[in-house]
Amino acid sequence: MVSSLQLLSSGSKKFDDAKLYRIVVGTLQYLCITRPDISFAVSKISQFMQCPLLAHWKVVKRLLRYLQGTKEHGILIHPSTDYRLYGFADADWAADLEDRRSVTGYCVFLGPNLITWCCRKQTTISRSSTEAEFRSLAAYEGELVWLTNLLAE
CATH class of the missing domain: 1.10.8 (Helicase, Ruva Protein; domain 3)
Structure with missing residues (x-):
């Protein structure tokens, strides 16, 4: 798109x-x-x-x-001994012109493999780009904490 x-x-x-x-x-x-x-x-x-x-x-x-x-594209899982979590988060402040809500996006990798991702509107309207980024980072951090606990178990 x-x-x-x-x-x-x-x-x-x-x-x-x-x-x-x-x-x-x-x-x-x-x-x-x-x-x-x-x-x-x-x-x-x-x-x-x-x-x-x-x-x-x-x-x-x-x-x-x-x-x-692009039929051949998709998620590929590669064997790896790297069990560290990596991730990226971002926000698009006031992305929707109709309701002015921001969009949150993040992805988390276990070693080289993508294991979870998210792209959704934020539930509240952010007053600044910093606030939108903070909300995105908070959602990402919540996912990271959950995955860390899951892997520890």
């Missing part, structure tokens, strides 16, 4: 087959389990399940074309 594209709930014609839109997007949500590279795009198009527009359907079709061309 083009990262600069702003999807809104108005601005283009209504998509005629809302049921088809929901079926395709629902299927893409399951595909995110093994394809974290599409998580951001799927979370964006999932926000318009109630009343999809033609602009939203164009994004879905673009995502399907991307998947067609």
Whole structure:
């Protein structure tokens, strides 16, 4: 998905087959389990399940074309003796133009292997980019603590 594209709930014609839109997007949500590279795009198009527009359907079709061309991509688990946890976290302050909520994203690696990731809207509206980053880091840290305890057991 083009990262600069702003999807809104108005601005283009209504998509005629809302049921088809929901079926395709629902299927893409399951595909995110093994394809974290599409998580951001799927979370964006999932926000318009109630009343999809033609602009939203164009994004879905673009995502399907991307998947067609990258069938060999997915999560690969490599054998490793490195059991250290690594991670990255980020936030996009006031990313959604309609509700001004920020987006949190993080991923955690066990050695070279990706084991968990997240991309979702924050539950509250942040007043600054620093606050949005702090909330993202707090969510990431909570995941890291849980994984550390799980591995210790």
